[in-house]
Amino acid sequence: MKKIINDPKNVLDEMLNGFTYANEDLVKRIEGTGVIYRTFEEKGKVALVSGGGSGHEPSHAGFVGQGMLSAAVCGEVFTSPTPDQIFEAIKKADQGAGVFLIIKNYSGDVMNFEMAQELAEMEDIKVEKLIVDDDISVEGKRGVAGTILVHKVLGAAAEEGLSLGEIKKLGDELVQNIKTIGVAISPATVPEVGKEGFELEDDEMEYGVGIHGEPGYRKEKIKPSQDIAQELVNQLKKEFSWQKGDRYCLLVNGLGATPLMEQYIFINDVQALLEKEGLVIEFKKVGSFMTSIDMAGISLTLVNLVDSKWTTYLNHPVCTSAWV
Amino acid sequence: MKKIINDPKNVLDEMLNGFTYANEDLVKRIEGTGVIYRTFEEKGKVALVSGGGSGHEPSHAGFVGQGMLSAAVCGEVFTSPTPDQIFEAIKKADQGAGVFLIIKNYSGDVMNFEMAQELAEMEDIKVEKLIVDDDISVEGKRGVAGTILVHKVLGAAAEEGLSLGEIKKLGDELVQNIKTIGVAISPATVPEVGKEGFELEDDEMEYGVGIHGEPGYRKEKIKPSQDIAQELVNQLKKEFSWQKGDRYCLLVNGLGATPLMEQYIFINDVQALLEKEGLVIEFKKVGSFMTSIDMAGISLTLVNLVDSKWTTYLNHPVCTSAWV
Numbered sequence: 181m182k183k184i185i186n187d188p189k190n191v192l193d194e195m196l197n198g199f200t201y202a203n204e205d206l207v208k209r210i211e212g213t214g215v216i217y218r219t220f221e222e223k224g225k226v227a228l229v230s231g232g233g234s235g236h237e238p239s240h241a242g243f244v245g246q247g248m249l250s251a252a253v254c255g256e257v258f259t260s261p262t263p264d265q266i267f268e269a270i271k272k273a274d275q276g277a278g279v280f281l282i283i284k285n286y287s288g289d290v291m292n293f294e295m296a297q298e299l300a301e302m303e304d305i306k307v308e309k310l311i312v313d314d315d316i317s318v319e320g321k322r323g324v325a326g327t328i329l330v331h332k333v334l335g336a337a338a339e340e341g342l343s344l345g346e347i348k349k350l351g352d353e354l355v356q357n358i359k360t361i362g363v364a365i366s367p368a369t370v371p372e373v374g375k376e377g378f379e380l381e382d383d384e385m386e387y388g389v390g391i392h393g394e395p396g397y398r399k400e401k402i403k404p405s406q407d408i409a410q411e412l413v414n415q416l417k418k419e420f421s422w423q424k425g426d427r428y429c430l431l432v433n434g435l436g437a438t439p440l441m442e443q444y445i446f447i448n449d450v451q452a453l454l455e456k457e458g459l460v461i462e463f464k465k466v467g468s469f470m471t472s473i474d475m476a477g478i479s480l481t482l483v484n485l486v487d488s489k490w491t492t493y494l495n496h497p498v499c500t501s502a503w504v
Numbered sequence: 505m506k507k508i509i510n511d512p513k514n515v516l517d518e519m520l521n522g523f524t525y526a527n528e529d530l531v532k533r534i535e536g537t538g539v540i541y542r543t544f545e546e547k548g549k550v551a552l553v554s555g556g557g558s559g560h561e562p563s564h565a566g567f568v569g570q571g572m573l574s575a576a577v578c579g580e581v582f583t584s585p586t587p588d589q590i591f592e593a594i595k596k597a598d599q600g601a602g603v604f605l606i607i608k609n610y611s612g613d614v615m616n617f618e619m620a621q622e623l624a625e626m627e628d629i630k631v632e633k634l635i636v637d638d639d640i641s642v643e644g645k646r647g648v649a650g651t652i653l654v655h656k657v658l659g660a661a662a663e664e665g666l667s668l669g670e671i672k673k674l675g676d677e678l679v680q681n682i683k684t685i686g687v688a689i690s691p692a693t694v695p696e697v698g699k700e701g702f703e704l705e706d707d708e709m710e711y712g713v714g715i716h717g718e719p720g721y722r723k724e725k726i727k728p729s730q731d732i733a734q735e736l737v738n739q740l741k742k743e744f745s746w747q748k749g750d751r752y753c754l755l756v757n758g759l760g761a762t763p764l765m766e767q768y769i770f771i772n773d774v775q776a777l778l779e780k781e782g783l784v785i786e787f788k789k790v791g792s793f794m795t796s797i798d799m800a801g802i803s804l805t806l807v808n809l810v811d812s813k814w815t816t817y818l819n820h821p822v823c824t825s826a827w828v
Contacts, residue, residue, distance in 0.1 A: 182689050182706070184766040184802055186728045186773070194729075195765050198772030202756075202790045237764035365506050382506070404510045405518075432526075437761040439798050440561035441519050442508040448522030449510070466526045474763050476798075478508055504828045 181374045183474075188371035192234055192256050199241055203501045206245045214254035214261055215269045216241040220499070226338045226347055227251070227273035230282040230331060231266065232289050233258040235370065235473045236391060242469075242502025243328060248335035249500075250279075257370050257473070258392045260288035266296030270305060278306030278344035280351070282330055284323025285313035308344050310334075310351040314360040314481065316419050317388025317397055324391050325433040325470035326358035326481045329494070332503065336496035357486055361415050362479030363408055364389035364396070364435065368472045387411065391435070391472040405442070409449035412480045417457070420484055424458030429483035429494060434468035435475040443467070446478055463494045469502065505698045507798075512695035516558055516580050523565055527825045530569045538578035538585055539593045540565040544823070550662045550671055551575070551597035554606040554655060555590065556613050556647075557582040559694065559797045560715060566793075566826025567652060572659035573824075574603075581694050581797070582716045584612035590620030594629060602630030602668035604675070606654050608647025609637035632668050634658075634675040638684040638805065640743050641712025641721055648715050649757040649794035650682035650805045653818070656827065660820035681810055685739050686803030687732055688713035688720070688759065692796045711735065715759070715796040729766070733773035736804045741781070744808055748782030753807035753818060758792035761800040767791070770802055787818045793826065 185191055192214060200209045200216065207216050214234075230240045231253030240252035250273035255261035270279045279300065283293045290311060297307045314326030334351055342350065365385045367376040377393035380386060385403070388396030403411075422428075432447040434440070447466050454461060462485055470479070485491055509515055516538060524533045524540065531540050538558075554564045555577030564576035574597035579585035594603045603624065607617045614635060621631045638650030658675055666674065689709045691700040701717030704710060709727070712720030727735075746752075756771040758764070771790050778785060786809055794803070809815055 182709075182726055182800070184687075184689065184729045184732060184762065185769050186730055191765065191769065194772045195768040198768030198770070198775070198790070201775050202768065202771055202788055235765065237768070242764075363508075365508065385506075402506055405508045406510055408508060436763045437798065437800070438508065439760045439795060440566075440792075441515065441559065441797060444519040444522030444526065444561070445509050445515065446522070447526055448518045451522070451525050464526055466522070468764075471763060473765060474761065474800075476506070476761070501828060504825060 181369050183371060185371055191371045192254065196254060206499065206501060210268055210272060213265050213268055215251055215265055215272060216244050216254065217251040217269065217272045218244050220246045221275060222339065223275050224277050225275055225341055226277045226344050227275055227279045228282060228331065228335055228338055229269050229273050229279055231261050232284050233260055236470050238502035239328060239470045243331045243500050245498060245500030247339050247496055247498030248331050248503060257372065260286065260292045263292045263295035263299065266293055267299040270296060270300045270307065274305050278308065280334065280344060280347050281307060281309035282327065283309055283311050284327055285311050285321060306344055308348040310355060312355055314358045315390065316359045316415060317361050322390050324360045325431060325479045326360045328469045329358060329429065329431060329481065329483055330354060333490055333493040335498065336493035354490065357484040358481065359416055359419050360479050360481040361388060361412050362435065362477060363387050364475055364477035365402060366476040368393055368436065368475035370473065389477065391470060393472065405446050406449045409446060409453055413450060413453045416480065416482050420482065422457065422459060425460060427460045427462050427485040429485055430461050430464040431481035432466040433470055433479045433481065435477040435479065436468060436471035437474045437476040438478055443478065450480060462491045505693050507695060509695055515695045516578065520578060530823065530825060534592055534596060537589050537592055539575055539589055539596060540568050540578065541575040541596045542568050544570045545599060546663065547599050548601050549599055549665060550601045550668050551599055551603045552606060552655065552659055552662055553593050553597050553603055555585050556608050557584055560794050562826035563652060563794045567655045567824050569822065569824030571663050571820055571822030572655045572827060581696065584610065584616045587616045587619035587623065590617055591623040594620060594624045594631065598629050602632065604658065604668060604671050605631060605633035606651065607633055607635050608651055609635050609645060630668055632672040634679060636679055638682045640683045640739060641685050646714050648684045648686065649755060649803045650684045652793045653682060653753065653755060653805065653807055654678060657814055657817040659822065660817035678814065681808040682805065683740055683743050684803050684805040685712060685736050686759065686801060687711050688799055688801035689726060690800040692717055692760065692799035694797065715794060717796065729770050730773045733770060733777055737774060737777045740806050744806065746781065746783060749784060751784045751786050751809040753809055754785050754788040755805035756790040757794055757803045757805065759799040759801040759803065760792060760795035761798045762802055767802065774804060786815045
């Protein structure tokens with residue numbers, strides 16, 4: 181394992197200290213926890229809280245700030261945060277209008293966030309939640325890169341002053357229209373494990389690998405970007421059954437070790453295919469937003485923008501460390 | 505070579521198309537060239553132009569936009585752009601108040617930018633230039649990550665309306681106070697070459713490697729982040745001879761394949777050392793800004809903020825794809 185770290189046991193703590201230091205104008209950390217919260221407050225508005233295991237940087241702490249998350253709960257690498265820490269984040273985030281939890285669809289996360297919700301409700305904090313399951317690659321859909329678009333849209337809605345119930349309704353509709361699929365060309369190494377999480381030959385890639393290295397749906401010899409784009413667009417097309425003229429949001433996401441050079445080449449190929457399909461891309465974004473430590477690979481997310489308000493929310497100005 | 509690309513010969517063209525597509529609200533490309541320019545114009549203000557070989561994404565095109573560069577000229581990977589393309593960029597960028605060239609200290613870049621300057625002057629465009637040589641690791645100092653801080657400070661100054669002469673004076677003073685040193689833990693692969701640019705053993709790192717894989721000053725077994733931070737801070741201290749209470753800007757830069765996790769851990773270690781030195785860090789930033797394709801490693805840049813105006817310029821709001 182070749183990494184710029186110290187004791188693998190201290191990765192989370194040191195990383196959060198570094199993150200908080202680098203962004204001290206935007207965020208603070210609740211001492212001794214994995215809770216990062218924004219210094220900016222909006223009394224009387226709904227607070228968004230997300231989180232999960234670490235290793236997906238800049239997710240989720242990088243999206244804490246004005247117009248997106250109120251707080252992020254960071255568990256150990258690839259490990260769900262505990263209910264008591266999520267509860268701490270809820271208490272810190274609440275500004276009197278309730279807290280909305282954005283949870284990626286992993287059993288540990290779902291269980292722990294729900295337990296925290298119960299703890300909060302016992303203290304009369306109103307809590308609603310949304311489970312993001314945008315990954316279409318395998319059964320039992322996982323929450324992946326589409327989650328950051330949920331942060332963005334709902335964050336803008338919360339800032340606009342929507343109620344907890346309205347945000348719940350918006351989130352439910354939004355998440356049904358977000359789908360993601362990815363490809364890995366090299367595996368990630370969890371610091372405390374010290375070796376690669378799965379195996380790929382030198383000339384091999386795997387479609388549908390999860391952001392914790394969960395198995396995908398097919399291994400093959402590595403193909404040109406155009407062919408990878410075609411495969412991922414085909415899979416998304418099956419799910420969406422789109423029509424010419426439909427409006428979409430496009431997100432190309434690097435998985436951690438993939439340079440921008442490859443991400444730009446890939447989005448160029450995706451753009452050509454979507455244009456051929458006659459889709460109208462109203463919003464697009466490229467970068468490494470939902471990563472898997474040092475995995476190399478890419479994911480492609482599309483959102484069917486059935487409501488033009490969603491585009492407005494995507495374009496709403498924000499102030500966070502990770503969303504430009 | 506495992507990359508998400510098509511024909512290695514088309515990397516530059518496809519990457520620039522993808523970049524321009526992804527950021528079409530901010531930038532345009534001069535058809536058939538490597539010139540990326542901003543759609544935003546400020547008549548009567550000095551225009552900043554930078555560039556160089558590609559492979560350093562998001563540098564430099566990612567810094568084109570309001571408050572930073574007017575245009576970036578992107579050569580083939582690790583290859584200087586031609587004088588005629590730089591000349592095209594100068595002509596496109598000029599808004600009547602002259603053009604300021606920010607050049608990284610490589611002989612090809614310096615020669616080609618100077619030739620372009622001559623071409624522009626023959627057409628009565630006023631041109632001044634600055635050569636950035638922030639890398640302290642070896643003799644014949646190269647231009648590396650500090651260059652983006654030059655973009656930022658001078659970009660704010662240009663927007664504020666400083667004249668070409670004033671920007672030249674500011675740039676000359678600034679660049680003497682910027683110093684960078686880095687470490688590589690794995691080499692980059694140029695797509696057209698297809699194999700790694702230099703060799704490192706599985707447990708080895710190299711201090712002072714350049715952003716094109718130029719040899720550094722020492723190879724050793726990979727060390728903990730704290731030790732790497734100590735080595736780099738020691739080297740910078742020798743150059744700056746700082747005193748307690750001196751004000752500095754701190755930039756931790758990922759070299760391409762290094763995840764944010766490691767960058768945050770590293771900045772945490774650097775922060776502790778600089779605090780012990782008694783330095784006042786007035787501005788800090790972490791992320792992958794000046795990369796070397798898929799090289800893994802990190803660089804550390806410090807700027808001695810001898811003029812408080814520089815801090816104001818660093819904090820001046822911008823609108824680019826790569827500087828949040």
